[in-house]
Amino acid sequence: MKKETEQLWASEKYTVMAKGYNFYKEVQGLIRDAQSDSDYKKVRLLIGVLKEKPYERRALCNTLEHVWGYFKKSAEELDKEHFFSLLNTLRESDEEYYDEIPYEIDLFLQYLLQKYPSDYLSRSTFIQN
The missing domain is CATH 1.10.8 (Helicase, Ruva Protein; domain 3)
Structure with missing residues (x-):
């Protein structure tokens, strides 16, 4: 167990x-x-x-920053800029809770995982497959 x-x-x-x-x-x-x-x-x-x-906005932002750590060394500058643009939009949102990860962020996480593979993240339910 x-x-x-x-x-x-x-x-x-x-x-x-x-x-x-x-x-x-x-x-x-x-x-x-x-x-x-x-x-x-x-x-x-x-x-x-x-x-x-539900996802709590501040906790979701914190988690996204943690997950970014898996990509930061290999990610291209354009991907980094896009990720942090999405993160800043989320931070500035008036919504405090989300039933699901915002679609654009979820989609971009999937893209990052495909472009910069991580065995550990691929087993995570956080990045929808």
């Missing part, structure tokens, strides 16, 4: 982080302290609950 939960967390951590950084820290702490199958089951259930919450 431990290995499966850690794999689940690896695939869901950026999605949870984008819902709220406090949720990310909560799950991270629960995994760190988990010792029994019951503890890991609670973590898995909590991740399921958190995935249903």
